Amino acid sequence: MNFRDLVVISTGNLRRMKLRTLLTSAGVLIAIAAFVSMLSFGAGSQQNIEQQFNKLGLFTTMHVYPKDGSKNSDSSSSPRLDKEAIERISSIPGVNLVYPYDAFSVNVSLGDTIVQSKAQALSSVAFQTKIFSTLLAGSSFTSDTSREAIISDELLKKAHIDTPKTAIGKSVVISVKVSTIDSGLTHIFVDKGESLFDRAKRIDIDSLFKKAYRSRILRSEANEVARRFVNGFMNAQEVISDTLTICGVRESRRMGRTRIEPVIIPFETAQRFKTGGLGGSPMEIMAAITSGTLFSEQDRLEGQNFSQVTLDFDPKVPYTRIKDTVEGMGYRTFSFAAEFEEVQKVFLYFDMALGLIGLIALSTASLGIVNTMVMSINERRREIGILKSLGAYETDIRALFLVESGAIGFLGTTAGIAFGWIITRVASAIAKHFMEKEGIPAVDLFAMPLWLIGIAVTVGVGVSVVAGLYPAARAARVDPVAALRNE
Numbered sequence: 001m002n003f004r005d006l007v008v009i010s011t012g013n014l015r016r017m018k019l020r021t022l023l024t025s026a027g028v029l030i031a032i033a034a035f036v037s038m039l040s041f042g043a044g045s046q047q048n049i050e051q052q053f054n055k056l057g058l059f060t061t062m063h064v065y066p067k068d069g070s071k072n073s074d075s076s077s078s079p080r081l082d083k084e085a086i087e088r089i090s091s092i093p094g095v096n097l098v099y100p101y102d103a104f105s106v107n108v109s110l111g112d113t114i115v116q117s118k119a120q121a122l123s124s125v126a127f128q129t130k131i132f133s134t135l136l137a138g139s140s141f142t143s144d145t146s147r148e149a150i151i152s153d154e155l156l157k158k159a160h161i162d163t164p165k166t167a168i169g170k171s172v173v174i175s176v177k178v179s180t181i182d183s184g185l186t187h188i189f190v191d192k193g194e195s196l197f198d199r200a201k202r203i204d205i206d207s208l209f210k211k212a213y214r215s216r217i218l219r220s221e222a223n224e225v226a227r228r229f230v231n232g233f234m235n236a237q238e239v240i241s242d243t244l245t246i247c248g249v250r251e252s253r254r255m256g257r258t259r260i261e262p263v264i265i266p267f268e269t270a271q272r273f274k275t276g277g278l279g280g281s282p283m284e285i286m287a288a289i290t291s292g293t294l295f296s297e298q299d300r301l302e303g304q305n306f307s308q309v310t311l312d313f314d315p316k317v318p319y320t321r322i323k324d325t326v327e328g329m330g331y332r333t334f335s336f337a338a339e340f341e342e343v344q345k346v347f348l349y350f351d352m353a354l355g356l357i358g359l360i361a362l363s364t365a366s367l368g369i370v371n372t373m374v375m376s377i378n379e380r381r382r383e384i385g386i387l388k389s390l391g392a393y394e395t396d397i398r399a400l401f402l403v404e405s406g407a408i409g410f411l412g413t414t415a416g417i418a419f420g421w422i423i424t425r426v427a428s429a430i431a432k433h434f435m436e437k438e439g440i441p442a443v444d445l446f447a448m449p450l451w452l453i454g455i456a457v458t459v460g461v462g463v464s465v466v467a468g469l470y471p472a473a474r475a476a477r478v479d480p481v482a483a484l485r486n487e
Helices: 003-016 018-056 083-090 124-128 153-158 181-189 196-201 211-235 267-273 282-291 297-302 319-328 336-379 381-389 394-437 450-467 469-476 480-486
Strands: 061-066 095-110 113-122 148-152 171-179 238-250 263-266 308-313 331-335
Touching: 003 018, 003 394, 018 336, 018 394, 018 450, 061 319, 083 095, 083 308, 095 124, 095 153, 095 267, 113 153, 113 267, 148 153, 148 171, 153 238, 171 267, 238 267, 263 267, 308 319, 319 331, 319 336, 331 336, 336 394, 336 450, 336 469, 381 394, 394 450, 394 469, 450 469
Parallel strands: 113 263, 148 238
Antiparallel strands: 061 308, 061 331, 095 113, 095 171, 095 308, 148 263, 171 238
């Protein structure tokens, strides 16, 4: 018998056992529907992450950090992440642009509202990347020296402005508190109403000839001078303000390692807020002390050490090549492409776990196929005897029952895929409703790619054929003489 004969005979047999075939296929249908629904959730989650990565251009984005001194035995030799480092990284083949992360605390005055927030100095070239190129309204900076600002829609809501377009062209006052050497020196002479001359009056001149008294006074006054300087430097801060024009409004996003602050200011314009002194951040002050630029404003601005630098590279260049080059220069890196590979591994294990649950259900359904085929053998012994007496081989009988079990599996699998798709659509609609209700951007949690359909068909039909191996072997061993004699 050829394959066409096997299909015709098998179809005829299944048609005669309509109810039994339908019930057996229903078991496969339920199992495949569960299998498809669960894997569809994993595929949808992975697809959403991949779409977000593509939308923001994260596959071609890499962060660079200074080496962690605690993990480096020779931390003194770790290169600085300053302007010179940015120029070196920019010269790496395949790197399109490099820009630093430079943030500081600000007070934002917009209309009648004053909000404490953070601002980020950003070069205009950064708006060539997908992360910054998408705005809700307006446009990017005209230049790095323009007196403009881009603010987030979340900041607009705090200022009671609901429409991003209405904010374009409005003035916003940015204020920064800075610590200056002058304020520290001033407090050395006068602090809390007490001057150095008042303290000098309390010193016993005659006792200064005694070594113990003289040492105690020197230590006491040195500590007092240091305390006054730090108090004035940290607490008596000056306020530097500038009025900028809102040129764009962007959507607030939680970007993880890619930090985007509520206020973005052109890089050169932001330097005006630093010319008066250091910000109030202890880390910034310690960095200035460590680098030896605490008392030199020009050196501090030129030798600024950045905590993070972001680079955008050509998608045709493997990220591993750039990663190895940057790390060879003595820096740490974080690549979103490498992170996505790790995410894919997690989803692979996740899909395997979900698929295993579906296979357990499908294995249970396969028992129904075994039962149906065994019952069919007992009912069709005469048919098997006639086929063998007409010259059919055992392999033909075995193939006939395998085709029947495969047909049951294919029928149940096809219906199961359709039913699973319906389940995912209903579940997705319900999930989107709750997302919109909670103010979360609605996304489709399920996906039905072609590879999933292919796997479902392969697994469904494969398990059904395997389930038919025992009944097929049993049918092939039927003695035609005994079968016809009994009839």
